Amino acid sequence: xxxxxxxxxxxxxxxxxxxxxxxxxxxxxxxxxxxxxxxxxxxxxxxxxxxxxxxxxxxxxxxxxxxxxxxxxxxxxxxxxxxxxxxxxxxxxxxxxxxxxxxxxxxxxxxxxxxxxxxxxxxxxxx
Amino acid sequence: xxxxxxxxxxxxxxxxxxxxxxxxxxxxxxxxxxxxxxxxxxxxxxxxxxxxxxxxxxxxxxxxxxxxxxxxxxxxxxxxxxxxxxxxxxxxxxxxxxxxxxxxxxxxxxxxxxxxxxxxxxxxxxx
Amino acid sequence: xxxxxxxxxxxxxxxxxxxxxxxxxxxxxxxxxxxxxxxxxxxxxxxxxxxxxxxxxxxxxxxxxxxxxxxxxxxxxxxxxxxxxxxxxxxxxxxxxxxxxxxxxxxxxxxxxxxxxxxxxxxxxxx
Amino acid sequence: xxxxxxxxxxxxxxxxxxxxxxxxxxxxxxxxxxxxxxxxxxxxxxxxxxxxxxxxxxxxxxxxxxxxxxxxxxxxxxxxxxxxxxxxxxxxxxxxxxxxxxxxxxxxxxxxxxxxxxxxxxxxxxx
Numbered sequence: 001x002x003x004x005x006x007x008x009x010x011x012x013x014x015x016x017x018x019x020x021x022x023x024x025x026x027x028x029x030x031x032x033x034x035x036x037x038x039x040x041x042x043x044x045x046x047x048x049x050x051x052x053x054x055x056x057x058x059x060x061x062x063x064x065x066x067x068x069x070x071x072x073x074x075x076x077x078x079x080x081x082x083x084x085x086x087x088x089x090x091x092x093x094x095x096x097x098x099x100x101x102x103x104x105x106x107x108x109x110x111x112x113x114x115x116x117x118x119x120x121x122x123x124x125x126x127x
Numbered sequence: 128x129x130x131x132x133x134x135x136x137x138x139x140x141x142x143x144x145x146x147x148x149x150x151x152x153x154x155x156x157x158x159x160x161x162x163x164x165x166x167x168x169x170x171x172x173x174x175x176x177x178x179x180x181x182x183x184x185x186x187x188x189x190x191x192x193x194x195x196x197x198x199x200x201x202x203x204x205x206x207x208x209x210x211x212x213x214x215x216x217x218x219x220x221x222x223x224x225x226x227x228x229x230x231x232x233x234x235x236x237x238x239x240x241x242x243x244x245x246x247x248x249x250x251x252x253x254x
Numbered sequence: 255x256x257x258x259x260x261x262x263x264x265x266x267x268x269x270x271x272x273x274x275x276x277x278x279x280x281x282x283x284x285x286x287x288x289x290x291x292x293x294x295x296x297x298x299x300x301x302x303x304x305x306x307x308x309x310x311x312x313x314x315x316x317x318x319x320x321x322x323x324x325x326x327x328x329x330x331x332x333x334x335x336x337x338x339x340x341x342x343x344x345x346x347x348x349x350x351x352x353x354x355x356x357x358x359x360x361x362x363x364x365x366x367x368x369x370x371x372x373x374x375x376x377x378x379x380x381x
Numbered sequence: 382x383x384x385x386x387x388x389x390x391x392x393x394x395x396x397x398x399x400x401x402x403x404x405x406x407x408x409x410x411x412x413x414x415x416x417x418x419x420x421x422x423x424x425x426x427x428x429x430x431x432x433x434x435x436x437x438x439x440x441x442x443x444x445x446x447x448x449x450x451x452x453x454x455x456x457x458x459x460x461x462x463x464x465x466x467x468x469x470x471x472x473x474x475x476x477x478x479x480x481x482x483x484x485x486x487x488x489x490x491x492x493x494x495x496x497x498x499x500x501x502x503x504x505x506x507x508x
Contacts, residue, residue, distance in 0.1 A: 001135060001217060001218060001221060002136075002215050002217055002441065003135040003136040003139060003209075003215050003216055003217050003218075004136045004220055005134060006134055006135055006140075006217035007130060007131060007132060007133055007135075007258060008130040008133055008134075008135070009130040009131045010128075011135075011217065011220055011221075012130060014221070014224060015224070018224060018227065018228065021233050021237075022236050022237055022238075023233065023235075023237045023238040024238075024240065027240045027304050028186060029180045029181075029183050029184055030175060030183040030186070030194070031175040031178055031179075031180050031182075031183035031305060032180060032183075032304060033167070033206055034171045034172040034174070034175050034183075034237075035172060035182075035299050035302070036303060037168045037171065037201060037204070038165065038168040038169060038171075038172055038296060038299065038419055039296045039299055039300050039303060041161070041164045041165040041168040041201075041296070042165060042292060042293045042295070042297070043296070044161045044164065044165075045162060045165055045289055045292065045293055046159050046293050047161070048157060048158040048289070049175070049286060049289050049293060050157055050281050050286060050494035052158075052433070052434050053156045053158050053159060053433050053434065054156075055154050055158075056157040056158035056159075057156055057157060059157070059212075064212060064214075066222035067157070067212065068212070068214050068219045069219070069226075070222050071205060071208060071209065071212075071214070071216070071219065072216075072219045072220045072222070072223035072224075073223060074164060074168075074201065074205055075202065075205050075216065075220055075247075076220060076223065076224065076227075078198060078201055078202050078205070081198060082130075082198065085191060085194065085195070085198075086317050087188075087196070087198070088129050088130050089130055089194050089199075089202065089219070090128060090129055090130045090138065091128060091129055091130075092195045092196070092198065093138055093199045093202055093203060094128060095199070096196050096199035096200060096203065096354030097141055097142070097145060097199075097203065097219050098188055098215060099196075100145065101145065102147065106148050106149055110148075110149055110150050111149075111150040113151065113153075113154045113431035115217040119165045141335050159430060159431060162289065162426055162429070162430050165292055165423060165426065166423045166426055166430060168423070169419060169422070169423030169424070170423070172416055172419065172420055175416070176413060176416050176417060176420060177367035177408050177413060179306070180306050180307065196388050209444050223452060242306035242444045252469050255471060255472060255475060256387060256390075256472055257388060257389040257390040257393060257470055257471045257472075258461075259388060260388055260471035261384060261385060261386060261387055261388055262384040262387055262388075262389070262437055263383075263384040263385045264391075265389075265471065265474055265475075266384060266433060268404055268475070268478055269478070272478060272481065273484065275487050275491075276485065276487055276490050276491055276492075277491050277492040278492075278494065280492070281494045283434045283435075284435050284437040284438060284440070285429040285432055285434050285436075285437035286434060286437075286497060287435075288422070288425045288426040288428070288429050289426060289477050290486065291422045291425065291455060292422040292423060292425075292426055295415070295418045295419040295422040295455075296419060298414040298415045298419075299416060299419055301415070302411060302412040302415050302471055305412055306412075307412050307413060308410075309412075310410050310411040310412035311410055311411060312415075313406060314412070315468075317484045318466060318468075320387045321411070322466070322468050322505050323469070323477050323480075324405075325459060325462060325463065325466075325473065326470075326473045326474045326476070326477035326478075327446050327472070327477060328405065328418060328422075328455065328459055329456065329470065329474055330474060330477065330481075331461050332452060332455055332459070332476065333462055335429070336384075336452065339440075339445060339449070339452075341386050341445075341449050341452070342383050343384055343453075343456065344382060344383055344384045344387035344392065345382060345384075345465045346449045346450070346452065346453045347392055347456055348382060348392075348395070348452070350450050350453035350454060351395055351396070351399060351453075351456065351457065352401065353450075354401065354457075357441075358403065360402050360403055362401070363403050363494065364402075364403055364404050365405075365407070366405040367405065367408045376467070377421065381428045
């Protein structure tokens with residue numbers, strides 16, 4: 001089993017079973033799940049809190065393994081929220097990516113990380 | 128295209144292309160991406176901030192569509208971080224779920240949402 | 255010592271001393287401190303993650319004490335960031351509150367928690 | 382008015398009045414306020430998301446002003462949560478700082494930013 005042959009539905013089904021077997025649907029409301037995702041995101045950040053941007057690129061195998069677990073938790077709760085909301089996550093992601101492609105045209109943003117509002121302002125001022 | 132026939136690798140490849148076409152690898156360090164995920168998680172939470180848990184289960188189609196976009200952003204950055212770290216995300220998720228299954232045995236936690244530390248303390252005190 | 259007779263400067267000075275005595279100025283960059291605040295905010299949220307809004311109003315003394323510590327950490331890092339940025343925090347807060355008073359006029363928002371953008375749209379549509 | 386002569390109680394009172402005049406006590410539950418703090422913390426982070434640690438030390442006056450507003454929002458919600466919980470924030474902060482002073486003894490941690498668990502492990506292994 002790996003990314004090349006695992007569909008999102010397979011992971012969503014696993015998570016659905018996990019939650020139902022524990023009668024945890026009552027806790028997995030959209031509001032609570034949004035908090036869970038944010039909490040796990042903070043646990044991921046904790047690993048990088050005091051590192052420079054460069055240091056964060058040179059992780060030991062142990063760190064990488066712990067970081068992988070935090071990242072997994074984020075996606076696990078995201079899958080659960082998709083289940084609860086009845087969302088097709090792949091379609092939602094592909095649509096959002098298409099929107100981002102329009103929002104950040106290659107030729108305009110290459111090598112720059114300014115925020116979208118910056119580009120918008122540039123446009124309005126006619127440049 | 129939908130969850131039933133989209134693999135994680137297909138989504139990872141799309142994101143990889145998006146980043147490379149914009150020369151954004153320089154910004155997509157693990158440290159920065161962990162911040163991005165947390166920022167998007169907060170934008171998702173913003174939709175639920177003033178709702179009760181119950182209200183968060185009754186979303187209008189418009190709200191659902193905006194919420195889907197925020198959730199997509201979280202997973203998009205998670206895919207990018209998997210790319211950067213060279214992680215097989217499915218395998219990491221399946222491993223973490225197996226760990227959670229051991230950590231929260233069905234018969235013990237059914238219908239309860241106490242934190243793991245609570246169950247641990249119970250065990251240590253012999254109950 | 256208590257809120258009635260403790261100034262923000264006194265707390266800022268304590269934090270400044272704590273950081274300097276440990277040679278931690280090098281880690282307390284604005285970027286890192288913004289992550290620290292977000293991480294502590296998530297630790298605070300963790301206490302409320304599975305509670306209903308109502309349950310979060312009925313905390314035991316033990317929970318209250320743990321929650322107080324998380325809240326303290328958030329403000330401690332905020333004081334440190336004020337120090338690093340050379341900000342007068344009281345003035346910044348008073349200015350921001352004045353802005354919020356204009357943004358959310360009493361008569362318009364009483365008892366409602368809609369987001370600001372909602373009120374703005376109402377205005378633009380002439381209602 | 383400035384940090385040298387503003388007490389925490391003065392700021393707490395201002396915030397208390399702001400909330401009561403809008404009948405917003407019903408929304409300012411501990412659970413919701415913990416989300417608000419986390420959301421504002423993410424808005425603060427957004428300013429530093431793509432900067433290096435070094436760049437985050439060289440902010441323009443405009444950036445500094447926007448960052449100040451985000452930091453103010455974090456502390457404003459923290460004051461509101463103190464009000465709701467009936468907490469003396471100064472005392473809680475001073476107590477937490479005393480705990481941190483014991484947890485991170487100067488001679489042991491000077492110039493290092495390892496996490497607390499690291500120091501604990503060192504102790505247990507007898508070093």
